[in-house]
Amino acid sequence: MGYRVMELGAAGDGKTNDAHVIQKAIDLCSEQGGGVVIMEGGHTYLSGSIVLKSHVELVVETGAVLKASEDLNDYQYISELAKRGHDHMVEVPTFVNCEYDGKPRQYFIYSRDTDGVRISGGGVIDGSEEIYYGEVREDQIDGAFYPRIPLILMEHCTHLTIQNVTIRKSGFWTTHLVGCEEVEISGVRILNNRMMANCDGIDPDHCKHVRISNCHIEAADDCIVLKTTEANHHYGPCEDIVISGCTLASTSAAIKIGTESVDDFKDIIIDNCSIYDTNRGISFQLRDQGNIENVLINNCVIRTKNVSECWWGFAEPINIASINRKDEIPSGKIKGLSITNVRCKGEGSIYIAGKDSAPIEDLTLNNIRLELENSEEAWVWGDEFKVEEVITNYMSNAINHADGEKLIRVFYTRSEDKLRVSVFNTGQPIPEEDIEKIWVKFYKVDKARTREYGGSGIGLSIVKAIMDSFHQRCGVINHEDGVEFWMELATK
DSSP states (O other), rough: OOOTTTTTTOOOOOEEHHHHHHHHHHHHHHHTOOOEEEETTOOEEEEEOOEOOEEEEEEETTTEEEOOSSSSGGGGGOOOHTTOOOTTTOOOOGGGGGGSSSSSSBSSSSEEEOOOOOEEHHHHEOOGGGGGGEEEEESSSEEEESOOOOEEEEEEEEEEEEEOEEOOOOOSSSSEEEEEEEEESSSSSEEEOBBTTTOSSSEEEEHHHEEESSEEESSSSSSSSEEEEEGGGGGGGEEEEEEEEOEEESSSSEEEEEEEEEEEEEEEEESOOOOEEEEEEEEEEEEESOOOEEEEEEEEEEEEEEOOOTTOSSSEEEEEEOSSSTTTBOOOOOEEEEEEEEEEEEEEOEEOEEEEEEEEEHHHHHHHHEEEOOSSOOOOOHHHHHHHHHHHHHHHHHHHHTTTTOEEEEEEEEEEEEEEEEEEEESSOGGGGGTTTTTTTTTTTTHHHHHHOOOOOOOHHHHHHHHHHOOOOOOEEETTTTTEEEEEEEEE
16 A cells, blocks of 8 residues: 555645654555555655654655754654653753763654564655754854754664665764664665764664665764663663675764663674775774674775864774773673774774773784874885884784783874884883893793793894894883884984
8 A cells, every 4th residue: 555645735845844744644554554655756845753653664755855844843752751851942062962871852753663664765864954053163063952853763663674765964863773673774875964963874772683784874973883772771782783885984983883882782794894084983882881792894994084173083993992981880891803804094093992801802803904194294214114014013012912901002203304103002011121132032021921922032123123224213112001112214
């Protein structure tokens, strides 16, 4: 059974609120056991809140626009309980948004406890972001209230499909999936304002068996972010998630697991994705008690840049961290993470940080190419392959000896005619009596520890020989929280 909303009396003029006509068509389909609601091309359908029902497909045809109303009074509350104590006109600065529990008050497109809901058609769904504008700054737009209205909110839905539509200008989370199972999102374009805070692309929250494929997403905050929010804890872990063939650009992270992480994340595949013009590439951020286990990242290309200090991240192509949000609640563990065949280029380095209470275990990095670039070019004199050998030895040394936070940082500093490249790792300082000896072939500061990873004691002697051949200096500096190995290269 199919219903065309224009035949049911929709104005389709972009000015008249057609929500009651669209909802009538949905209800008629539902009464017949399911069907198709068609929004014909060539029209703009202004609408407030609409509720999708089981076995109903909303088809926004090519050339049609379903546009969110610019009148906040046209949006329904999810419950009277949510309405009480909340004034949607109260301005709330963005920095308090981290305390959001995952329960929005109102909705635009909503479905709950349904089966077989579909959104398709090739047309456009427009979120009218301007109605949420608060302070407009040079690099960021704060929302005028919080939480703002998600564009699409689906809770406890099974066999959900969203495909071949363009979704744009969302003022908050674009597609929030809560406790959903058997979800397919494919061929979707999400085009959000990259200055608009909190306009995530796709947020699977406590979801299972989700497939996100061949999507193009541009967003501020995260393009695709797996969450386990506190208020939705009863839905259990986020598991069996596949993200493949997507192109992503974000002011924050292109793909993220966390920050809201009260429950586990398991059995996740990220494959054949292209990430560009992004503040963070792929990010794992455990802040609560949930764990991350069994994740495969394969055949991805990541290009990052430092977008702005207003946003989270420092151009890391890969960010892996378990750092608790509250002192009294330890963060979870990251275990069974495999990253293979990934090419990274950008202004930041790979960041890995765990701690004694939440170690990162069973981490595999294989065939990872990282090319660092800076907005300011730095040219040096040196043999390309020998310089690479020095950096490789420094990085291997840092990986094998990182302790504490297990942080590794690569950076450079300039002087008048020199460029100093440094590799820093957190951990125990080198005993002062050993500092001069570490450059000697076969010398090992801690023989027992070196045996754990098979070290031969010749890596730093090779570094010294290479730098001597350049007639340049290298050295090591003990810091309070770690060790910095450095080398200098001539710029003139």
